[in-house]
Amino acid sequence: MSQVINSLLVLLVLTGFTLLGSSRLAACIRAVGFQGLLLGLLAILMQDGKLSAAGVLLPLTTAVVKGILLPWLLFRAMREADTVREVEPLITYNVSIIAGTAALALTLWLGQRLQLPSEPPSSLLVPAALFTSLAGIIVIVSRRKALTQVLGYLALENGIYAFGTTVALRLPVLVELGILLDVFVGVFVMGIAIFHISREFDHIDTDKLVALSDVG
Amino acid sequence: MTALLISLLLFGAGAVASLVFARCDRCLRLFGAGGIILGSVCGLVPAIQVALGAVPQSLRIAWDVPYGSFYLRLDALSAFFLVPIFLICALAAIYGTEYLEAYRERKALAPPWFFLNVLTASMAVVVLANNAILFLMAWETMALSSFFLVTFENEKQSTRQAGWTYLVASHFGTAFLLVLFVLLGKSNGSLDFGRFNPASSVGALFLLALVGFGTKAGFVPLHVWLPEAHPAAPSHVSAVMSAVMIKTGIYGLLRILTFLGPMQAWWGWTLCAIGLSSGILGVLLALAQHDLKRLLAYHSVENIGIIALGIGVGIVGLSRDEAFVAVAGFAGALLHVLNHALFKALLFLDAGNIAHATHTREIDRLGGLLKRMPGTGATFLVGAAAISGLPPLNGFISEFLIYLASFKGAVSLGAFGSVPMLATISGLALIGGLAVACFTKAFGIVFLGQPRSECAEHADEPNLAMVAPAFVLAAGCALIGLFGASVVRSLGPLISSVTGLQPLVVAGGLAEAANSVERVALFGAIMIAMAALLSLARTKALARRQVSMGPTWDCGYATPSPRMQYAASSFAQPLTASFRMLLQTREVLTGIEETFPQRAEFHSHTDDPYRSYFFQPLFESITRTMAFLRPLQQGRVQLYVLYIAVALLVLLLWQIA
Amino acid sequence: MVAGSFLPLIVALALAPLMQGVIIRTKSVVAGRQGQPLTQPYWDLWKLLHKGAVYSQTTSWIFQLGPVVWLVSLLLALTLIPFGGFPALSSFSGDFIVVAYLMALGRFSTVLAALDTGSSFEGMGASREVTFSALAEPALLLSFAALARQTERISLSPVLTAISWSAWAHSAPTFSLTLAALLIVLLAENARIPVDDPTTHLELTMIHEVMVLDHSGPDFAMIQYGSALKMWLFAAIIIGVAPPWHRGGPWAETAVSLAGMMVFAIATGLVESSMARLRLLRVPQLLLVAIVLSALAVAL
Structure with missing residues (x-):
């Protein structure tokens, strides 16, 4: 079982790298969606045989929302905003990947040092979770489009979710549902915002929003 | 020891004779070069004996300098560094007899011969000295004599600038060494090497040595003087400086390590980090250069980085009780010291031949020299393959040992301990790949294809004295490549004295490493034989068939011209573009605008990032903050006398009060 | 056992061109053509070996030495590669370093030969x-x-022997990441799609083929044969890692590996028929990914 979990975690890390190195918006959205599916699967596998109805349903809902619903919303936003379907990074893809590698090294080191209340089922879990969050942050910081920032935010949240599965396997259902709803509403609002921004300004380039500033 | 003393005296005699016979050209060549060659041959005998395992010798002469004594000691470590010093200096002297002839009309030739003698002697004393005062005096003499050699062509602004940078950097390093030796000698009041026994703050001493000796060796970021000074010097001096003088920094570091007691893991980590940054930045900057000698100078930074990697891996292995990792790491580093001396001297001498024949060092103005300078070309090819670390030559053997140590460490050390090992493996691989790129560029553009300018078209092979030394060095590269195993085995006493490991343990590790090296050498021998056979078969087969000559086909270009050839800067462009984060290459391209464009231009220039983004701003800000002291400097003698008088008065008053 | 120790080398020498033939045939079939016979690469080599040669006046002895050194370095590298159940002809600590650097030597010589034409x-x-x-x-x-x-050995033959199903079961992520990295290296080193297109013999061909434009006759045969050997060498390492078949004695293992090589060749052909070449500027990124994959494999 631990081999399967490990492989899934490696896939999670690789998806993070895909998010960092890919130039296509569509590929990035798929990567984030894939992360959602992976997380749902991981959350089920980590319960270690003691399956309960809530223990299966909740991860399944997560997987459906993160892996299917949100990507669908984002694809719609991309189509409606009718933007250039390239990521338009502020730094080159190579530098993004190198930054990702540095982040991975950092999280591997942190994973050895971090003291957790309970032993995680795999030594790779903490690094992979932290790395996913860091990859999300790198994307938020270094990409120009509003849509990629949403993607970065989602990756960040995916990382936190993965981390959450280690700390508290039986997180109160209500809290978890709340988080899920939060994310959903967040993406929904951002989708609408992007759509309106692009309608008003013909682009969704956050760099150019500086023009709205009073100071400038 | 007598032989060594005679050899030092011969250098002295050579120096004096060059001054006495300054007017007589033939005497200068005879005595100036003769002193170095005779002295070196005389010194080589005991050096080789001790390097191969004879008993260490020492000599002590009383001396009136406080704390100082003329105390020389020839042990395995000094002998190992002494051999390349004598060898390279002798060959450089032979080369110099012809090379300096070109300057006879314009320059006085006595000073370069004087200073080359002094430089050789001082380098020998640096590695022989067994007393800190003597060591520092020799160290300073070495720096000053090489400074005067660097500024030989002092009518050029760039040369003066280079000399100035070198002088400042040199003294920066020496300042750290001064503190280091004072701290080392403080505990027991003696500055003799044998009596150093530091008990506390060993880490601080290591850092002082690292900066002090690292400046001489050319560790990044203290390397900035190197690519300025080495190209400015006459070629045979560049060879001496790059091949052996910067190695005195490595010698010093190793010597200090023997005083500091058990080595700590973080020293190894530090050296690995320095080695990686020196190696990668060195080769990348070399790749971006347009000047052949500057390119070679940056490769010295790279190779010093490889040596640091070997020492670093060795120290990490030592601190974790992995004897094989330690032994193979140090063996690789030491062998690379010797190897780099051979191929770097070879390449600088050949670069001198090119400059001599074509009057330019600009790679993009050369081309097709292999047909015009066959000897220089063939030896340069050997040097290029050796420095790229390719089998069957010597460079591969030493890099192989460092790889072997790192792989062994990566397998046997845990997750944390294997980090420097894995960094070394990937770093060496990248350095190796980039070095191949850099030297296919250097050899390919300079020697192959068609001449790109007038000056390359009329090049001629210089005479024997300038070609023969390169052949000797090329033979050395091949010999170590094929018989490296016996060199590796003979490093036993040296490594056990540096690492403090039991001689038996060291011998065991070396035997294991030599085993692999032997197989590698066997591969080399088979390779040479197979290549010879295959070439023969090919020639035989073609002899009976139609073989015709024509212009380069090139997909049917009817009249290819030399200017259409790929240039060095375009060859390196994909790599410099990939690493533009580090290199910050500036490119100027005048675009094509009209329908029938008349003229377009492209320039690229790569500054040393540490020079332009660190040292220059640093020194400029120092100049600015110290500007208020300027008015003190008025240039009148009376005023200075006044300063002295006031200073004395103040001191007097202070003393009384 | 003498025959056994030579077997990996003999198989490589004999079958490397066949592998090229399989790739080309697969591509033809996918494109709806009948394609050349599988043995065509052998006939091509035979034909080239019996031809005369044309040399450019610009070239020197470097140009003629290049193909020789290229072929010799690959032949020597192949003596270190195990195949099937048989260890390599020669095996010692650190032999994979020699493999990597022999290929660097081969590259050094062909690159210089290319520059020699001007x-x-x-x-x-x-x-x-x-x-x-x-x-x-x-x-x-x-x-x-x-x-x-993973295997705690530092020589190629023992490493590949030590990789077994249980090793895979124990650390599948490491092996699959390594495999992916090696695959990318294979594509780049052998100038295959998506890094380079080996079939176009004109200036569109960007890397390897364009370097050998001026070689002809026996020289070109040596280069072609060397390229086939290089492809075989990488594929043999990859097939040695997966599938880790250690059953039924060395001959059975060899048979399985041979089948694996052919499957690999067909897969290569399929990939080349269905993928486009990457933009040149993206190739360094692909290689960076390979470095990251292998670094991740080591870190696990």
């Missing part, structure tokens, strides 16, 4: 060859390091 196309190819292989080198050696760490 042609701008060939210079361009040479420049790209050294660029991409410089970036592939760390991925290759880190992959070896990952395999060495």
Whole structure:
């Protein structure tokens, strides 16, 4: 079982790298969606045989929302905003990947040092979770489009979710549902915002929003 | 020891004779070069004996300098560094007899011969000295004599600038060494090497040595003087400086390590980090250069980085009780010291031949020299393959040992301990790949294809004295490549004295490493034989068939011209573009605008990032903050006398009060 | 056992061109053509070996020595590669370093031969060859390091023997990451799609083929044969890692590996028929990914 979990975690890390190195918006959205599916699967596998109805349903809902619903919303936003379907990074893809590698090294080191209340089922879990969050942050910081920032935010949240599965396997259902709803509403609002921004300004380039500033 | 003393005296005699016979050209060549060659041959005998395992010798002469004594000691470590010093200096002297002839009309030739003698002697004393005062005096003499050699062509602004940078950097390093030796000698009041026994703050001493000796060796970021000074010097001096003088920094570091007691893991980590940054930045900057000698100078930074990697891996292995990792790491580093001396001297001498024949060092103005300078070309090819670390030559053997140590460490050390090992493996691989790129560029553009300018078209092979030394060095590269195993085995006493490991343990590790090296050498021998056979078969087969000559086909270009050839800067462009984060290459391209464009231009220039983004701003800000002291400097003698008088008065008053 | 120890080398020498034939045939079939016979590469080599040669006046002995050194270095590298159940002809600590550097030597010689013609196309190819292989080198050696760490051995034959199903079951992520990294290195080093297109023999061909435009006759035969050997060498390492078949004695293992090689060749052909070449500027990124994959494999 631990081999399967490990492989899934490696896939999670690789998806993070895909998010960092890919130039296509569509590929990035798929990567984030894939992360959602992976997380749902991981959350089920980590319960270690003691399956309960809530223990299966909740991860399944997560997987459906993160892996299917949100990507669908984002694809719609991309189509409606009718933007250039390239990521338009502020730094080159190579530098993004190198930054990702540095982040991975950092999280591997942190994973050895971090003291957790309970032993995680795999030594790779903490690094992979932290790395996913860091990859999300790198994307938020270094990409120009509003849509990629949403993607970065989602990756960040995916990382936190993965981390959450280690700390508290039986997180109160209500809290978890709340988080899920939060994310959903967040993406929904951002989708609408992007759509309106692009309608008003013909682009969704956050760099150019500086023009709205009073100071400038 | 007598032989060594005679050899030092011969250098002295050579120096004096060059001054006495300054007017007589033939005497200068005879005595100036003769002193170095005779002295070196005389010194080589005991050096080789001790390097191969004879008993260490020492000599002590009383001396009136406080704390100082003329105390020389020839042990395995000094002998190992002494051999390349004598060898390279002798060959450089032979080369110099012809090379300096070109300057006879314009320059006085006595000073370069004087200073080359002094430089050789001082380098020998640096590695022989067994007393800190003597060591520092020799160290300073070495720096000053090489400074005067660097500024030989002092009518050029760039040369003066280079000399100035070198002088400042040199003294920066020496300042750290001064503190280091004072701290080392403080505990027991003696500055003799044998009596150093530091008990506390060993880490601080290591850092002082690292900066002090690292400046001489050319560790990044203290390397900035190197690519300025080495190209400015006459070629045979560049060879001496790059091949052996910067190695005195490595010698010093190793010597200090023997005083500091058990080595700590973080020293190894530090050296690995320095080695990686020196190696990668060195080769990348070399790749971006347009000047052949500057390119070679940056490769010295790279190779010093490889040596640091070997020492670093060795120290990490030592601190974790992995004897094989330690032994193979140090063996690789030491062998690379010797190897780099051979191929770097070879390449600088050949670069001198090119400059001599074509009057330019600009790679993009050369081309097709292999047909015009066959000897220089063939030896340069050997040097290029050796420095790229390719089998069957010597460079591969030493890099192989460092790889072997790192792989062994990566397998046997845990997750944390294997980090420097894995960094070394990937770093060496990248350095190796980039070095191949850099030297296919250097050899390919300079020697192959068609001449790109007038000056390359009329090049001629210089005479024997300038070609023969390169052949000797090329033979050395091949010999170590094929018989490296016996060199590796003979490093036993040296490594056990540096690492403090039991001689038996060291011998065991070396035997294991030599085993692999032997197989590698066997591969080399088979390779040479197979290549010879295959070439023969090919020639035989073609002899009976139609073989015709024509212009380069090139997909049917009817009249290819030399200017259409790929240039060095375009060859390196994909790599410099990939690493533009580090290199910050500036490119100027005048675009094509009209329908029938008349003229377009492209320039690229790569500054040393540490020079332009660190040292220059640093020194400029120092100049600015110290500007208020300027008015003190008025240039009148009376005023200075006044300063002295006031200073004395103040001191007097202070003393009384 | 003498025959056995020579077997990996003999199989490689005999079947490397066949592998090329299989790839080309697969591509033809996918494209709806009948394609050339599987033995065509052998006939091509035979034909080239019996031809005369044309040399450019610009070239020197470097140009004629290049193909020789290229072939010799690959032949020697192959003596270190085990195949099937048989260990390599020669095996010692650190032999994979020698494999990597022998290939570097081969590259050094072909690049110089290309520059010797003074042609701008060939210079361009040479420049790209050294660029991409410089970036592939760390991925290759880190992959070896990952395999060495997993199996605790530092010689190619024992490493590949030690990789078994249970080793895979124990650390599947490491092996699959290594495999992916090695695959990218293979694509880059052998100038296959998506890095380079080996079939176009004109200036569109960007890397390897453009370097050898001016070679003809026996020289060109040596280059072609060397390229086939190089492809075989990488594929043999990959097939040695997966599938780790150690059952039924060395002969059965060899048979399985041979089948694996052919499947690999067909897969290569399928990939080449269905994929486009990457933009040149994206190739360094692909190689960077290979480095990251191999680094991740070592870190696990």
